Amino acid sequence: MSHPLYQQHRQTLERAVSAIADRTFWSAYPEVPSGKIYGETAKADGQTAFDARLNKPFAIDQPGESGSVGEEISPFGPKLGITYPRIDLDILVPAALSAMDSWKRASIEDRGGICLEILNRINQHSFEMALAIMHTTGQAYMMAFQAGGPHAQDRGLEAIAYAYQAMTSVPEHVKWSKKVSKTDTVVLDKTYRIVPRGVAVVIGCSTFPTWNSYPGLFASLVTGNAVVVKPHPGAVLPLAITVEIARGVLSEQGFDPNLVTLAADSSDAPITKELVTRPEVRIVDYTGSSAFGDWVEQNTPQAVVYTEKAGVNSIIIDSIDDLRAVTGNIAFTLSLYSGQMCTTSQNIFIPKDGIETGQGPMSFDDVAGAIVKAVDWLLGDAKRGAELLGAIQNEGTIQRIDQAKSDGGTVLRESTPVVNEMFPEARVRSPLILKVDASQQDLYMREMFGPIVYIVETADTDQSIELAAKAARELGAITCSVYSTNQEVLAKAQDASADAGVALSCNLTGQIWVNQSSAFSDFHVSGANPAGNATLSDAAFVVNRFRVVQSRVMVPVEAEAHASL
């Protein structure tokens, strides 16, 4: 008999497995924060639950606790005042390893059902999670709810679906029979066992702590590994809540809760290097800066490593039909969460001689000016501006804006502080837009994370494509956007993007933006350029989290003959 939780969630899992194959639109967890879906009191309950977390220790009963850490400050103003246990890795990691003993021998269905139940519980906490995401990452409420809640849950489910499909593609038992001579047949009973790798570490980032962590967390867990979650010191709460829920479900189901543990640290005493180089650690999922990601890739030979690092994303403007639709779409992309998405465009390439539009030819300056105007208009409404921009996660990004301005280029649009009426203390800055020449590669051929945009004057669209591809190949890129009414240009951009390993979006207008990535359909990060070595999610993201070990037992042929009488 299969596990009751597998029975309960089986349809969702099977639907997810078909979704990753057909890749049309699908979502398991509703993205609309509606009382009709989540319950009329869900929003208020979420607020109450979040408030109750503040200014006290986050209770989590893990082995190896030794002191506490806690330094989260909301980008919208207040200190969270939450402390988390600091842990002794010499106690925690062996406890995680030994927690695998019964988990790894559970069936694929048992583990799958339990992982889906964890996601289900997380989904029920989506309003609390929205506040936890908002007040650690600086995402505005709506985005925090969607990206940190249902979209992250969908990405977790997607990874489980890939892992489930991969594990179940290997039969559990087979009778193998080979005629070895005219009279003799050899029969073997073969058993294939899914064997996990060991302890997995998930390293969270400060901007998308759940969305970027859930795929690795659930892919490792469902394949039989234990998972140590190492949050960014500035965004612990969303992952602490996640770990709490996971531990609760595991305990209820009779498994060791140390299958999922929290390893919080502080920015002045980081533990990541010590953690990921431990011999028990056999899988690492990393999201964060390129420098540290490169270090992890090169210094953990005992582990398989999946990284999402940084990059330089481009927009190529060649020719457009409807100027307002295009500049409106671009302005939204540049403003959303103040450019703090790994998918946000940094460089906009426009030919120096201007472009063709549905309204006639336009000069470079007019196109650049229209983009600036669209941003101004979008942020002109204070409430809409606040909801779009969110807040700047950390002070380093503010300094980077100032640095960008002083480094050079012509300022087309100043970055200015913006007042958030609900949170007057919020750290908000609108996008800085600079004009540079294609030759000024020292300025724009570098990652400038945050609301910093370079509009680059190129010789022509061929050079624009070449420079966008160069950035992707050499610095990494996750997205590229192209606007052209010319099919040949689009085809050329598609070839160049494929070769540079960057996902391309063509002629986006309206309610869809280049920085959106949809679970079950969009492959996030190609793994084919320096922006990361893995994709959220594909088969390659899951199949090496477990191995298959076989055993074969001789079946005496007499017994066979006898059995068939």
Added chain:
Amino acid sequence: MSHPLYQQHRQTLERAVSAIADRTFWSAYPEVPSGKIYGETAKADGQTAFDARLNKPFAIDQPGESGSVGEEISPFGPKLGITYPRIDLDILVPAALSAMDSWKRASIEDRGGICLEILNRINQHSFEMALAIMHTTGQAYMMAFQAGGPHAQDRGLEAIAYAYQAMTSVPEHVKWSKKVSKTDTVVLDKTYRIVPRGVAVVIGCSTFPTWNSYPGLFASLVTGNAVVVKPHPGAVLPLAITVEIARGVLSEQGFDPNLVTLAADSSDAPITKELVTRPEVRIVDYTGSSAFGDWVEQNTPQAVVYTEKAGVNSIIIDSIDDLRAVTGNIAFTLSLYSGQMCTTSQNIFIPKDGIETGQGPMSFDDVAGAIVKAVDWLLGDAKRGAELLGAIQNEGTIQRIDQAKSDGGTVLRESTPVVNEMFPEARVRSPLILKVDASQQDLYMREMFGPIVYIVETADTDQSIELAAKAARELGAITCSVYSTNQEVLAKAQDASADAGVALSCNLTGQIWVNQSSAFSDFHVSGANPAGNATLSDAAFVVNRFRVVQSRVMVPVEAEAHASL
């Protein structure tokens, strides 16, 4: 219209895809060297073709030729006298990379059809290949034909099947449609493109140059990469013939033959380190010693690396029904190709108090003696002995036999030179069998490649299992064999083997041996212990040889509505 070669081989490919899923017995290429199958003149033609290769340069028209190398000596006696072009990597590797330009844009079906045609042609050369394998590796003729011919071809096809399945599991095009508000729907046309990694290097070994190389070669090629084949200096010819055939088919089909190239070197001027660390090289498949395999794993961060290294395989004897059937099976395993298979058992663990048998209790010494007697009987017939033992590939193995004897342990059976009547110059030595105590780990807890066997006296079967698992965990192991009439012991051995990542065979007798591994059913190497990080073949062996890069194009909704009128 799909490619004529895809049409021609489609059924074979589809049958292979179903074979890797159901894992019952199947083979595409007949293992019987029969004139009825391969043509009445096939054997004689193969001999003629092989003879024509000898004592002259192997002509292969590759860029970057600069001088020649060639040092192959048949373990059965004669020097082959063949020279191969030495190549300049600064010319060859860029040529390989540029050969990918059209290949990577060919369809999955085109590449699949062409790869199957290459295998098909290789199959037609199986008799020539048998002689090439025999006179480089030292395998006896029949084994050289089967393992180096049809079995290797099956392993190549198996890898293609996994890769084909993985690539076709991603749709090429999808129309994605999401309702974003009560009135608006966003529609995107999405395209998913399979993008190869770059140049792949396959490093061959001296004992199974084709069997161990074909999976990596074909998995990389069919996924769009170029492949540089780097043979062991002592076993170049089988891979040179392979490269020649592949280049011929690729040229005929209008592709650049430099998609498959030969990078031969010499033992006094090896090129492997220079080759695998080049930036164009993004995939490495390695078979060989653990020391160099570890080096490759740790020094090629720019590439994904698949290794099969060495290990220490065990037999655990707990209790047996039919003594003669068991010792006969073990004797065959120990003698086949003089223990030069990575799957051959090295250590045989027997409890010091002896075991239960169907013929009553037997002492340790009697069981050990029965194994020795079975080897003596098997090799007593000179013709059978020669056909079983083959020849020792290299002089180092002879020295290792002498070393093992002088290092310690009680000699139960001397290793002696054996005369091969057909090839009086052949380098043939029968197995050395030593008795050691479980405490003498310095002797048996190390890899002693070749016809060297330790029979280890243990406290009991629990200790036998523990020591076999320890060897696997710490030194690596590919196979473990257990003999027991006790279901609890078998279950314990299964758990221990799974945890140690070693494939277990239980109670083998008759025409099936622990050192056999059957394509489409047996996973060769688990990747879960130091014997290697990859499996021949599974999904993990293929899915990271390519990446998927997507592009999405906005579909104006008016156009949609119009089209549906």
